[in-house]
Amino acid sequence: MSGLKLFHTTDSGVTEVAPRLAEVEAKVQGLVEAHMETVLGARFLATEYCTGPVHRGRIDSLGLDENGSPVIVEYKRGVDAGVINQGLYYLSWLMDHRAEFEHLVRDRLGATAASQVLWNGPRLICVAGDFTRYDVHAVREHRRSIDLVRYRLFGSDLLGLETVASASGGTQATRRSRRRAVARAAAHGGSMAELASAVDEALLGLGDSVNRVERKQYWAYQRLRNFACLCPPQRSKLLVYLKVDPQDVDLIPGFTRDVSGLGHHGTGNLEVQLRTARDVERAQDLFRASYAAA
CATH class of the missing domain: 3.40.1350.10 (Trna Endonuclease; Chain: A, domain 1)
Structure with missing residues (x-):
């Protein structure tokens, strides 16, 4: 190469x-x-x-x-x-x-x-x-x-x-997609809209080759393969699923969870729960690790 x-x-x-x-x-x-x-x-x-x-x-x-x-x-x-x-x-x-x-x-x-x-x-x-x-x-x-x-x-x-x-598939389509995503998040409350926007920006900013695919149940961020899936906001948190082996992570109750074998939307066995902007900062290393593995 x-x-x-x-x-x-x-x-x-x-x-x-x-x-x-x-x-x-x-x-x-x-x-x-x-x-x-x-x-x-x-x-x-x-x-x-x-x-x-x-x-x-x-x-x-x-x-x-x-x-x-x-x-x-x-x-x-x-x-x-x-x-x-x-x-x-x-x-x-x-x-x-x-x-x-x-x-x-x-x-x-x-x-x-x-x-x-x-x-x-x-x-x-x-x-x-x-x-x-x-x-x-x-x-x-x-x-x-x-x-x-x-x-x-x-x-x-x-x-x-x-x-x-x-x-x-085109810059304009991607921008429209992002606006729709943030608008849907806004319907769940301003703070969650801001949090969803911050997560979206963080994941898309990991590299030039990141694409986002919108499904009703989740938004997938992919290189050749998915490396993160962001689910629609819940009342007080966002759930992101990453392609990181949970056994390689020091799991923190209320922040990270092993969902291997558990049914959920999107792909990835590590669930990250985000409630504040500080949580997004804490998750950056996990985002990068999943991106690197994709």
């Missing part, structure tokens, strides 16, 4: 593990599809999905992410100027074939998952050996949710992924 060096350490010294590209594109595709939920936060649905006699194409991978958004994944072994346009072509097909996609979800994941497909933000993830500056610029100009992910193989059993660029 760009600028990253990996070393194997022993008592006698260190040896650099040289990065390399896959011999064939199918090698990368197979690795990602076999572990899609772990590496991309999406459940695998289909490989080489045929788009029919009119579009005459094959989508490399189809998935459904943690928030119910459809995911198209396209792979290239090295640099390919056409990967984004190819993916956008398939996104257009997907939006015109919603019933077909929901039928696929029903077959693979069940009726409940099919009924919760979120169509306001289908995602395109391009996984390639590298991207040009024109690719990065194009992502920021398109009003689609697009992630550019650079891969490298290290040694015989290591896969590295790096998000090069990410867009959630």
